[in-house]
Amino acid sequence: MDLVLEGGTIVTMDPERRVLREPLLVSNGTITSVGQEVLEPRVSGNGAGARIVRHLDCEGKVIIPGLVQSHVHLCQTLLRGYADGLELMDWLRDRVWPFEGRHTFETMRSSVLLGIAELIRGGTTACLDMGSVRHTDAVFEAAAEAGYRLTCGKSMMDEQDVVPVPLRESTEDSLAESDALAGRWHGACGGRLRYAYAPRFVLSCTERLLREVADRASGGSLVHTHASENRNELAAVRRTLGKDNVAYLHELGISGSNVALAHCIWLGEDEKRLLAETGTHVLHCPSSNLKLGSGIAEIPELMKEGARVSLGADGAPCNNNLDMWTEMRLAALVHLPRVGAGGLTAEQVFEMATLGGARALGIEDEIGSIEVGKRADLAILNLESPHSIPPGEDVYSRLVYSGRSADVESVLIDGELVLEQGVLKTLDENSVLSGGKKNAAGGPSTR
Numbered sequence: 001m002d003l004v005l006e007g008g009t010i011v012t013m014d015p016e017r018r019v020l021r022e023p024l025l026v027s028n029g030t031i032t033s034v035g036q037e038v039l040e041p042r043v044s045g046n047g048a049g050a051r052i053v054r055h056l057d058c059e060g061k062v063i064i065p066g067l068v069q070s071h072v073h074l075c076q077t078l079l080r081g082y083a084d085g086l087e088l089m090d091w092l093r094d095r096v097w098p099f100e101g102r103h104t105f106e107t108m109r110s111s112v113l114l115g116i117a118e119l120i121r122g123g124t125t126a127c128l129d130m131g132s133v134r135h136t137d138a139v140f141e142a143a144a145e146a147g148y149r150l151t152c153g154k155s156m157m158d159e160q161d162v163v164p165v166p167l168r169e170s171t172e173d174s175l176a177e178s179d180a181l182a183g184r185w186h187g188a189c190g191g192r193l194r195y196a197y198a199p200r201f202v203l204s205c206t207e208r209l210l211r212e213v214a215d216r217a218s219g220g221s222l223v224h225t226h227a228s229e230n231r232n233e234l235a236a237v238r239r240t241l242g243k244d245n246v247a248y249l250h251e252l253g254i255s256g257s258n259v260a261l262a263h264c265i266w267l268g269e270d271e272k273r274l275l276a277e278t279g280t281h282v283l284h285c286p287s288s289n290l291k292l293g294s295g296i297a298e299i300p301e302l303m304k305e306g307a308r309v310s311l312g313a314d315g316a317p318c319n320n321n322l323d324m325w326t327e328m329r330l331a332a333l334v335h336l337p338r339v340g341a342g343g344l345t346a347e348q349v350f351e352m353a354t355l356g357g358a359r360a361l362g363i364e365d366e367i368g369s370i371e372v373g374k375r376a377d378l379a380i381l382n383l384e385s386p387h388s389i390p391p392g393e394d395v396y397s398r399l400v401y402s403g404r405s406a407d408v409e410s411v412l413i414d415g416e417l418v419l420e421q422g423v424l425k426t427l428d429e430n431s432v433l434s435g436g437k438k439n440a441a442g443g444p445s446t447r
Helices: 074-079 088-101 105-121 136-146 171-185 207-218 231-241 245-252 269-278 286-291 299-305 324-334 346-361 395-402 429-438
Strands: 002-006 009-011 024-027 030-034 051-057 062-065 067-072 124-130 149-153 193-199 222-227 259-263 281-284 308-311 378-381 408-413 416-420
Touching: 009 395, 062 346, 062 395, 067 105, 067 259, 067 281, 067 308, 067 324, 067 346, 074 088, 074 105, 074 124, 088 231, 105 124, 105 136, 105 408, 105 416, 105 429, 124 346, 124 408, 136 149, 136 171, 136 193, 149 171, 149 222, 171 193, 171 207, 193 207, 207 222, 207 245, 222 245, 231 245, 245 259, 245 269, 269 299, 281 299, 281 346, 286 324, 299 308, 308 324, 308 346, 324 346, 324 395, 346 395
Parallel strands: 002 051, 009 062, 067 124, 124 149, 149 193, 193 222, 222 259, 259 281, 281 308
Antiparallel strands: 002 024, 024 030, 062 378, 378 408, 408 416
8 A cells, every 4th residue: 555645844865855735655665756746546556456555644744764773682671660769880780780681582573572562652663782691582573473673683792701691602603693694684574673793892792703793794794892981891801801991892803884883982082083994884772872881972072073973762771761762862962061051952863863874784875864766654744732932943952852752743653653642553652561560670660
C-alpha cells in the first residue's frame, strides 16, 4: 500500500534544509515524492494488481525524519531506577553487570521490547544498541517482531581481571559469537537489522580482542564502544596502558568513519583533533553524563574541529529514560554557559538527532532526512499544545526547545505505521508493560 501524507509541514533536513507545506508520497517503504503532485486516483490499476493509495490527513501536523539514537543499551531497560546515585565504575560493578549476568533469553526480550516501545512512542525510529555478553539473538528477534530499525552488537569483554564471572568470556568465544551473530543478522529484515562489533570499553578488553575487532573494522564493519567517559576510568587506562583511550584505540586501528565512540568527555587536545581528522563518530549522551556525575563533553569545541557528533540516551539506569527530546533540549542548553548563548544552535542539535545519528550508523544514504529515494522512517507530530504555541519563526527552535515525546502521534518505519494516532501497531503494549513489571531488576512491580 502506498501512503500520501497531506497537509503537514515537512522538515526535510535535505541539503537545502527545506521546510515544505506539500504532500509526501511513500511507496514500498521508500519516499518517492516530496512536494510534488502525488498520484491519483486513490486506487490505481485493476483487479489483483491494483495499487491501493491511503491518504493520511496531517493538517496542522509537523512531519520530521525519524529520530536516530546512536547510543543505547536496550538490555538495561529493566534496570530503570535501580542504579541511582553511583559513579560509572561502581554503577557497573554493583548494579549493572550483576543484573546483566542474570539475564535469560526471556528477560532480555522483555527488556528490549520495553525499550523499543518507548523509543517508538518518542519518534526514535532507529538506534545503535550495545547488547550484553549473552542473549543477543533475543535483541534482534525483538526488533524484528517490532518492525524496528536496529543496529546492535553483543558486548565483548574478555579481560578476566575486570569482568565479573557471570559475564566472562574467552577472546576466542567473544570473537566467534560476534562473527556468528553478524552472519545471522547483518542485513536481515530487508536491511533493517544490522550488526556492529561492540567491545565494551578499553579496560574490559584485551589488546588481542581489540586488534581483532580492528581487523574487522578495516573490512568495513561498524565498531561501537565507549571511550573517556569518567575521570577514574581515564586514570586507570593511563596507569595500565600509559595512554589515553582515543589515542590507544586509534593506535590499534579503531578509528575512522565506521567507528562510533560513546561519551568522549575527557579528551586531550590531540585526541580532539584525531577524532575530527579520522571522521570517528562521537556519541553524545548528555543526560547520562550528568546523572553518573561523569562530566560534560566539549561538543561545540569538537564540532568546530570538524568532529561528527550524534545523540543517544544511553541506558535506562543512567538516564532514566530513552527520550530523544530530553537529549536534544539538554544538548542545546548544557554547553551554553561555557561557550555563549550562540555557541550551539537548535538546527545543529536537530541535525545530531537525525542525520548525525544516521551517519554514525553508516546509513545516511537510507535515513536521516526526508528525500526521494530514502526509506520512509518518519514521525508525525502534533505541536498544537500550550507548550509549543505560538510556533515562532524557527521550526528547529520549536522542535528542540519545546518538543516532547507526547507530541508524537504517528511513526513510520520502512513505510509501515508502527505507531498510529498514539496506538502501537506492531507491539501489544499491555503485554510489553506486563513483561517489564514481571522481569524488573528489583522484582515484580507492585505499583
